[in-house]
Amino acid sequence: MKKMLLPLLIAALVSPRLPGPAAAAAERQLQQCGGVDIPFPFGIGHGYLETPGSKEQPFNVTCSHRTDSGAPRPKPTPIVDGMEVLHIDVPRGKVHVMSMVSSWCYNATSGSMGDPSLWSYESATFRVSDDDNRLTVVGCNAFAYMWTRDGGADDKYLVGCNATCSRGVRSLADGSCSDSGGCCQAPIRPGLSFNVSFVGYDDSSTAGGIPGLGPASPCIYAMVVDKEAFEFRTKYVTTDELLKAGGSWEVPMVLDWVVGGNQTCEAENRTTYACRSDISKCSNAKNGGPGYTCSCPKGYDGNPYLPGGCKDIDECKAANRTCPAHSICRNTPGGRECYELKLLLEIVGSCIFVVLLGTGMSCAYAIRKKKRLAAMKRQHFKQHGGFLLFEEMKSRQGQGRSFTLFTEEELEDATNKFDERCVLGKGGNGTVYRGTLKDGRAVAIKRCRVAGDERQRWEFGKEMVILSQVNHRNIVKLYGCCLEVEVPMLVYQFIPNGNLHELIHHGGGAPPPPFSLRLKIAREAAEALAYLHSMASPPIIHGDVKSPNILLDENYTVKVSDFGASVLAPADDNSHLVTLVQGTRGYLDPEYMQTCRLTDKSDVYSFGVVLLELLTRRKALAMAAAPEEERSLAAHFLASVRDGRLGGLVDARIKDEVGGEVIETVAVLAKRCLEMSGERRPSMIEVAEELDRIRKVCVIGDGIAILVGDGN
Template sequence: MLLLLLFSLLVAVEVQEKAVALPSPSCPKSCGDVDIEYPFGIGAECAMEGFQLNCSKTGVPLFFDEIPVRDILLPQGQVRAMKHVSTMTRGSGEDPDIYGKDLSGTPFTYSGTSNHFMVVGAANTIAYIADNNFLVGCATQCSPNNHLKAQDGQSYCKCQAKLGGNMSNDYVYFNEVKNDTKRYTNRTAGGSADSYAVIMEAAAFGFNASLPNMTAFLEAAESRINKSDPYGGRVPVILNWVVGNGTCDVASRNKSSYACISNNHVCVDSNSSNGPGYLCNCKKGYSGNPYLPDPDGCKDTDECVVQNPPPCPGRCINIPGDFYCPPISYPRIVGLVVGPTIAGLIVVIAITCTFLVRERKKLANIKQKYFQQHGGMLLLQGISLKQGTAFSVFTEAELIEATNKFEEKNILGRGGHGTVYKGILKDGSLIAVKKCVSMTSEQQKKEFGKEMLILSQINHKNIVKLLGCCLEVEVPMLVYEFIPNGTLFHFIHGDNGCHNIPFSTRIHIAHESAQALAYLHSWASPPILHGDVKSSNILLDKNYVAKVSDFGASILAPTDESQFVTLVQGTCGYLDPEYMQTCQLTDKSDVYSFGVVILELLTGKKAFKLDGPENERSLSQHFLSTMKEDRLMDIIDDRIKSDSNIGLLEEVAELARQCLEMVGERRPSMRDVAEKLERLSKVMQHPWVPVQYDPEEMESLLGESSVANLEMICTGNFSMEKRIVQGLLESGR
């Protein structure tokens, strides 16, 4: 009896916990003309945690007391909200009028697929937004194709950028490109001194927008108070949302907090930049609110009534989640219809087979078209001429089978340019398949096969090997060797305990990475620019050997100005400031980014942190500030500081400072960086042996006045040379 009583109490508590989380029947069902559906609600007791809204006096539901809500899209897990437009007036001397909202720590993110970043106004204006995962921006330029003239006679330039993924912050930053920048030959478009920037719903304003949409955008940008319109001065933006903070598999185990209440629900995993989460939907054949218990939750849809025209009129029978059409009974004329039925069936089968054959040929023609469009014949011809090239052209079917139809659990990582999947070939070989997002340039498509042939020749122990590609799809897929130990980023910053790395290991990884980049810059033909050097693009194999990854057909060194990119993309914290000004990618851009990687290894800190003090958000700027103030040891990782290696730490820090020079011409080449790190690595292995010079060669360098030269070297700030001299003394020379 005692056990039974205890069990009853536990059940009662669980039921009570569920009841507390549900809205009261008295909760408002709408605010103005917007329907409020749970988990959203007016007030904390009517909504799930994090989904509370306020209903303003004018009948507008508000997020965070400031952002109006126009629509709640329950099945899609989205909200259409209204956002202010940020503005900058050139030459006014006033600060830009900036609007933004950081959604970190909330269930919401700015949708990477439904929104884009829009900039309209004065020519040569750079605007961008950034969070911990992505940096997106563009520079306005005027040309016949993107020049707009509004009804007031003003001329406006425009540009737009697709988001790399879901973002948690939309705070806008403005910058002005100087008039003497060679890159911008068409700098003026008419006289507008104002610029407007905002992240907004892509469907609300296309890149080739009509004039009425343009006028509406400008009215929203310039309007701040409009009493007749509750959404005045704003544009629509789509927010994604999730419930819970884990996957469906994890969340469903805890019944007291599981948000999917209805018996006829399905759970859908939904990743965002704020972490994993999930959504609840109704099963096929049901509609309603899966977050509410039955009978208010998912209700059966009567297909016999809803569908137009109805299936099998007069015979349709609705069943839970589906419908049923009973067969027609013709008791006395079965014999009369058997013959025609069989004949009709034969005709249907013949037509179906003909259709399938035609569709298969059509699909084969499409695949052949893509194959030729991406330079497949040129690639195959080149492979046949290059004996010993271990490069394969895969079919789409092979990669679908290898990745189990690109299953979600096989995803190794996502980025702004595509998604990488783990795969297993028929022979048991592990591969990594990169499924790219898009390839818009026709020139890119034509040159793809030729560039794949060049990249297939790259054979370096510290570069992830490109094994092949698939060309019979709209956007080619790349196949790389599989690297098992993850990225350097997770090795340094992860929670698995591996971040406590010895200084010697850090220098060894930096040296191997520098060798790979030096090979791409100096020995590849033509030279290859990586364009996105960062710790998450450096992989570690089973022996923790560094391998540079994530470079493809878009990073061959440009040969003329027409090939320079005008859209500023990259990873926040690693981007070359000179590239932000000129939009011209060079080998010294890679050197700058690699300097930030060296800082990560030296300090154990991330390249960019939005939640830190303003002067410490950028690791490179914080480092340069400490170097200038002679406080280097304040920023060095405590786990690698010791009295015995201060000189080496200072040398590595000085190398990083040289890589981070604001002017690219002052930075060393990657070849010089690799040689310097090789010397430092060897000195750490044999601290008293002059491994970089032959002793007799060093004697000749010292010259006849050995004592004077020894004094000069040993009293100067030449820690490497001190070790060389000490080695000579130890060897009796």
């Protein structure tokens, strides 16, 4: 007896695995062939549940463009080993396919029955659905049966059906399939294989053919067919139309499929567990044998074999929503809730009242907080001399100088709320941040550390008035300030090339700066300090002159910065009495530390230390240096001059560039700046003029002095 192996569409007796690339492909898109969806765990070529160690892939569907004979199909057809797939039902674990029709026809030429065409099915991995299919026999006086092995080789289960035409062919009616109407159906039993036979064909039949079979009923048929898809037609009895109706003698049939191989839900292997959705349900196979199926729980729909495949059903939008009239439906995970409209209105009303009450209280609190914040900002603005500064700015309108009073919000936006990644440096007078204003200008924003009484805060505002008028090419430009905060903030132009301390002490691997550049920097810094001492009105004492506060732009032009310790010098004695000595160790004027009186000569002393840094490339204070007398650069220098050891202290690089007389001249100027008595020190104007004279003199060859140009 001929047997045709049904295509292996589902792995039922093997452990599934979900390969990475295949699973990714399945999850990305829904495959199709000829208008038929091919959902995971099925797939075309890739994207299906594979069977490890097997050459056959039961979940692999072939999209065929040709028939078995090689003729082109009208459209692509999903095929598995020659069988056409009509529909794959993932939630129910069903596959609808086209099955063969067994037939036995009368041969009019020989006047006897021809050879029957019988169909049998046997598969270890696929099961015919007993719920959806029926054994169906069509014809007059046609008796056929199917048998299936149910255990041992001799253990058979039989089911048969006898179709008669007791009242003649003309009495048959379309749509009816009964024992007396040319068609009969019988339920089938779950099994792994079956064979279809006609009575009169095998050894158990009655020989001599089938009584009544002839021109009025040329053939009899037997098939396992989907009970919902088959509809009886009288022409199936009177003609051979049934052989042509399905094309190639085929009719719809429903198959059950499972996953899991020999596993069950109770003994599942989590490494190969096929139910991938987190909320999926597992059910053991019902149609005989091991294996299991996956499904989404009630209230969910989708593909339980994919991660996250089970999606909540919106019952409120479904056609069969069950909420009563005059109620409101709210969808919930896996279900829905119904609210009576009256109760809902009461709840909504209560919620609105609570919301309005809360909103009113929040608004009142926000308004009160806003007023308190505004009052605090006005108080800070007044304490820092903001009103004085504002009046001064009004009086100087039209003079071509701009000074801006920034808000705290503007500076927060410029620095990303004073992000630590924007910090340029921290010092005793505050922290400096880099920021960008809304107009695109890069700025340095200094958050000052100002403390003191009301008079000191007022002096700060007055100081801002003076600094806003500073206009010198070698002093960093002050764009404005923010006074509405507890401690004021200053906004300066941003200088991109670092400072003098970094240039001469670190350098980043670059060669030391030449003597000409060092002299240029010293001269420009001296001119900036001379401007503050002599040309600003009233004079300004910087108070913290040091190499880190001498900034350098992209052309190495000096920009003196950091006026956090600056004071306005009184007009009578050009000095300022302080209660707290400010400055940097190594640069502080000894006389200032003893008398607490800050003068313009205090800046001269600090500048002298900067000159020594330029001459020696040594730091102003080296705590790790030995012996102890060499820790202070100023003290070491004065001792070296006194003992005639200056040559060992000067940077070797500049000894090769200029003659000893030039170096000695600069050293003499530095020594004058470092006099213990401020009265014996030169003014910054004298220092600037002396440096300008030295710059114009270049010692070459055998020490002949010539005058050079006055360019920068």
